Amino acid sequence: MLRALVLSLCLISPVALAANPVFDVHVHLRDGETSLQQYRDDVRAAGLELSGIGVMWFGGPHQARQGDLAKIRAGNDQVIALAKAHADVLPIATVHPFDGDAAMEELARVAAAGVKVLKIHAHTQGFDVSDPRVEALARRAGELGITVLMDNANILPGDSEKLFNLVVRVPKTNFILAHIGGLNFRFWNILALARTADGFGFENLYFDISATVLVVADSPVEEEFLWTLRNVGLDHVLLGSDYPQIGLDATVKAFERLDLSDEEKAKIRSGNAMTLFGR
Incomplete structure (x- = not known):
């Protein structure tokens, strides 16, 4: 009896998953169309339905380094082209x-091409979040929508605190913080207190729970x-896989085990992303 209960909690049927579409906001595609097809094959094999895919070209061994302007432009053009060919692809430059x-x-340039999301990564790109150039870029992003x-x-002590300060300084830009702080997620409960101060609504701050949800x-x-x-x-709160490091199948199965209501899960699976990105 106990074994049956455990199995029912851990295994979710493809039919049940397909009835609840997912907007995966965190997907790395190394080889453009080829990688997108592999991602779709994996999603289909898991019995999942997609309402959207947030696609970026860099991550892992493929980085956007300072001064490598031609590579950055080419990578951005790749995801823009994918979005033009596939209505469910949200290009992330x-x-x-x-x-x-x-x-x-x-x-x-990418804003004019329809890009609505910019991904920057302090540790892999080698910059400090508190640097004024990061604030200037984030401010301009907000101006461009x-x-x-x-x-x-x-990854390092102080990372969440620096991000908090950036969001405070640039209130007219929407931010998504991937992984919601990892196992330092507790830090973000400070928002409940911060919102008691006038002018600190943090309506511009979102989180994806990729990777952390598995743990x-x-x-x-x-x-x-x-x-x-x-x-x-x-x-x-948004759902992301961080593919190909982590598959959407494993992410959704972990997410479905969280003690949330069906309405709450529907918001996180897809509804919140659809609203944020105007889809």
Whole structure:
């Protein structure tokens, strides 16, 4: 009896999954159309239905380094082309904050091409979040209607605090913080207190729970994680896989084990992203 209960909690039928579409906001595609097809094959094999895919070209061994302007432009063009060919693809571009005017020009160029999300990664691109050039880039992104997606796995002490300060300084730009702080997710409960101060609504701050959800589901800290999601605001939580490092199948199965209502899960699976990106 107990074994049957455990299996029912851990295994979710393809039919049940397909009935609940997912907007995967965190997908790395190394080889354009070829990688997209592999991703779709994996999703289909898992019995999942997609409402959208946030696609970026860089990550892992493929980085957008300072001064590598031609590579950055080519990578951005690749995801823009995918979005033109596939209605469910949300193109996510990148620049390097330290490329100055060239970064600002590329940001404006991709915005004109329909890009709505910019991904920058402090540790892999080698910049400090507190650098004024990062703030200037984020501010300009907001002016262009672009959401800024940044890594928040809390790799080094102080990472979350620096991101908090950036969001405070640039209130007119929407931010998505990937991984919601990793196992330092508790930090973000500070939002519940920050919002008691006038002018600190943090309506511009969103989180994707990619990777972290795999660790916390069915763990001793799951209740604290859910408490955090409610404190940051369930309307501001998104689902992402961080493919190809982590598949959407494993991500969704972990997510479905969280003790959330069907309505709450529907928001996080797809609804919040559809609203944020106007889809």
